[in-house]
Amino acid sequence: MSRALPDGRRRAGGNNGAVTASPDDPLRPAAPAPRRLGDLAGAFALSPAGPGEGWACVEVTGVSADNRLVRGGELFAAHAGAHVHGARFVPAAVAAGARAVLTDPAGAELLAAADPGVPVLVTPDVPALLGRLAADLYGHPGRALGTFAVTGTNGKTTTAFMVDHALRSLGRRTGLIGTVEVRVGDRAVPATLTTPQPADLQALLAAMVADGVDDLVMEVSSHALALGRVDPLVYDVAGFTNLTADHLDFHGDLEGYYAAKASLFDISRTGVVVADDRWGRRLAAETGDAVAALTTGPGGDWTVTGVEADATGSAFTLAHRDGRSLRTRTDLPGAFNVANAALAAAMVLTSGVAPAELEDALAGAGGLSPQVPGRMEQLGDRPRVVVDFAHNTDALVQALAALRPTTTGRLHVVIGAAGDRDRAKRPEMGRAAVDGADTVIVTDDDPHDEPAAQIRAEVLAGTTGAAVREIADRAEAIRTAVLEAADDDTVLVAGRGHETVQEVAGVDHHLDDREEVRAALALRAGGQHA
Numbered sequence: 001m002s003r004a005l006p007d008g009r010r011r012a013g014g015n016n017g018a019v020t021a022s023p024d025d026p027l028r029p030a031a032p033a034p035r036r037l038g039d040l041a042g043a044f045a046l047s048p049a050g051p052g053e054g055w056a057c058v059e060v061t062g063v064s065a066d067n068r069l070v071r072g073g074e075l076f077a078a079h080a081g082a083h084v085h086g087a088r089f090v091p092a093a094v095a096a097g098a099r100a101v102l103t104d105p106a107g108a109e110l111l112a113a114a115d116p117g118v119p120v121l122v123t124p125d126v127p128a129l130l131g132r133l134a135a136d137l138y139g140h141p142g143r144a145l146g147t148f149a150v151t152g153t154n155g156k157t158t159t160a161f162m163v164d165h166a167l168r169s170l171g172r173r174t175g176l177i178g179t180v181e182v183r184v185g186d187r188a189v190p191a192t193l194t195t196p197q198p199a200d201l202q203a204l205l206a207a208m209v210a211d212g213v214d215d216l217v218m219e220v221s222s223h224a225l226a227l228g229r230v231d232p233l234v235y236d237v238a239g240f241t242n243l244t245a246d247h248l249d250f251h252g253d254l255e256g257y258y259a260a261k262a263s264l265f266d267i268s269r270t271g272v273v274v275a276d277d278r279w280g281r282r283l284a285a286e287t288g289d290a291v292a293a294l295t296t297g298p299g300g301d302w303t304v305t306g307v308e309a310d311a312t313g314s315a316f317t318l319a320h321r322d323g324r325s326l327r328t329r330t331d332l333p334g335a336f337n338v339a340n341a342a343l344a345a346a347m348v349l350t351s352g353v354a355p356a357e358l359e360d361a362l363a364g365a366g367g368l369s370p371q372v373p374g375r376m377e378q379l380g381d382r383p384r385v386v387v388d389f390a391h392n393t394d395a396l397v398q399a400l401a402a403l404r405p406t407t408t409g410r411l412h413v414v415i416g417a418a419g420d421r422d423r424a425k426r427p428e429m430g431r432a433a434v435d436g437a438d439t440v441i442v443t444d445d446d447p448h449d450e451p452a453a454q455i456r457a458e459v460l461a462g463t464t465g466a467a468v469r470e471i472a473d474r475a476e477a478i479r480t481a482v483l484e485a486a487d488d489d490t491v492l493v494a495g496r497g498h499e500t501v502q503e504v505a506g507v508d509h510h511l512d513d514r515e516e517v518r519a520a521l522a523l524r525a526g527g528q529h530a
């Protein structure tokens with residue numbers, strides 16, 4: 001199946017027969033075509049590290065920048081990281097079957113001491129080249145896919161799931177990349193990063209093409225944009241959800257954070273920007289005619305009208321100033337999910353789908369209501385218990401605001417904050433919890449290498465009043481909140497969503513908020529609580 005893209009280009013859909021999907025590893029193509037090192041060296045100005053002979057005829061069938069992911073026949077890209085130089089892992093990569101090494105001058109120096117036994121090629125800046133080289137090796141798989149990208153502080157995962165759901169409802173085969181999982185057709189594996197590293201991303205796209213995927217939907221994090229991880233991918237349709245303070249430890253200030261997010265639109269043919277906040281309005285003003293503004297109030301190119309909220313979600317109309325419109329619904333709660341759903345629908349319409357076609361397809365698929373693990377996921381109804389990934393101030397404010405109108409009793413929240421990052425948001429999150437909920441339990445999130453008690457103290461610094469308690473153990477905090485709640489109450493367990501591992505001082509502990517909630521509800525049902 002192929003369809004016209006916004007620029008009139010047509011692309012091949014599905015498997016062209018050159019590469020097959022790997023049956024055991026959905027993230028990699030099974031048999032990429034071999035490439036001679038001499039050809040790669042010519043195309044990317046790579047120099048051999050030594051005078052050795054015969055290197056140019058050595059063939060490689062893929063590239064990996066992590067020895068733990070190397071497969072036989074691949075090129076190992078060894079570059080400097082924040083912690084270690086990848087060249088240290090060359091012996092392990094070669095043992096795993098790497099047939100050659102690509103590194104920088106520092107790496108070549110490290111390797112000079114002992115012959116790695118495979119050809120070594122050198123380039124000044126490996127990360128700057130890696131995406132392009134990997135795309136070349138795998139035959140530019142991104143060009144064979146319809147490509148949708150979502151960025152923004154909050155709502156990327158939810159919106160990406162909604163775009164994916166809409167495309168599937170239209171009968172298309174999709175690939176999904178994001179914080180929760182990576183999915184190739186019908187096979188899903190848990191994700192490690194929101195946006196994969198360059199070599200892994202291109203291998204994944206090749207696996208998607210091999211699997212017969214039509215469209216790629218992916219979340220693009222600000223880190224990925226700042227670090228050039230998605231280079232040289234060009235997106236057909238980009239989407240921007242919103243921007244509020246987060247990741248300032250990495251980007252320095254909001255301006256730098258905005259610039260990283262905005263750069264997605266430099267590598268996209270068309271786009272839709274939610275222009276409800278000042279950053280969205282600025283982005284819409286700074287991008288060209290191919291990027292439309294969407295507002296949930298009046299003023300945008302796309303506007304949302306006729307919102308009818310009920311106990312489960314909201315119905316709404318999405319209309320363009322050119323007359324196109326559709327009516328649909330989402331069963332995900334809260335006004336912010338109307339914005340996410342409207343953005344998802346507008347992105348799909350921007351790719352060239354007719355409104356009536358999408359409206360019909362969504363009507364047959366329950367609207368824009370995909371199951372998004374750990375995003376406003378309701379696990380019990382008396383009391384209502386909701387697990388949500390809200391881990392920054394705005395997300396917490398929105399999640400509590402979404403639950404308040406449908407809570408007949410009291411609203412309780414369990415929150416924490418992660419260690420080693422963004423200290424400034426801790427008291428703000430404490431304040432947002434006190435402002436939005438009736439009672440607050442402050443507990444641990446992922447302390448990483450920071451003392452957990454200090455993190456809790458910084459969250460508590462933003463809180464006041466007797467309705468705030470500190471319970472360090474997260475499972476106990478969740479159990480306490482669920483057992484103490486009245487039947488008409490709502491308990492929001494915020495911050496970790498789908499996550500299943502809590503990292504304390506370098507040690508991973510299994511911890512899944514949803515399991516803890518289910519266990520507490522079972523305890524409550526068994527009448528074993530006071």
Ligand SMILES: CC(=O)N[C@H]1[C@@H](OP(=O)(O)OP(=O)(O)OC[C@H]2O[C@@H](n3ccc(=O)[nH]c3=O)[C@H](O)[C@@H]2O)O[C@H](CO)[C@@H](O)[C@@H]1O[C@H](C)C(=O)N[C@@H](C)C(=O)N[C@H](CCC(=O)O)C(=O)O
Nearest residue numbers: 065066067080081082083084086089193194195197221223
């Ligand atoms: C800032 C950043 O992008 N860091 C990533 C980077 O780490 P690093 O530079 O410290 O790498 P390193 O550990 O020094 O290793 C150097 C090289 O040696 C290789 N290596 C390393 C160890 C080993 O045993 N074998 C091996 O081959 C590594 O693959 C790497 O190529 O490369 C690592 C390997 O791929 C990533 O795990 C790591 O992500 C860390 C875990 C991370 O926390 N990244 C966050 C900041 C991130 O990117 N987050 C965004 C989403 C944020 C959000 O919206 O919430 C994301 O897109 O996920």
Ligand SMILES: Nc1ncnc2c1ncn2[C@@H]1O[C@H](COP(=O)(O)OP(=O)(O)OP(=O)(O)O)[C@@H](O)[C@H]1O
Nearest residue numbers: 153154155156157158179336388389390395398399
């Ligand atoms: N449009 C939105 N505006 C504000 N908050 C939102 C919005 N959409 C979702 N949220 C809140 O943010 C949390 C994270 O949502 P989601 O996972 O969809 O975003 P994300 O951008 O992928 O987050 P992250 O990058 O941290 O993985 C949700 O659990 C919800 O509380």
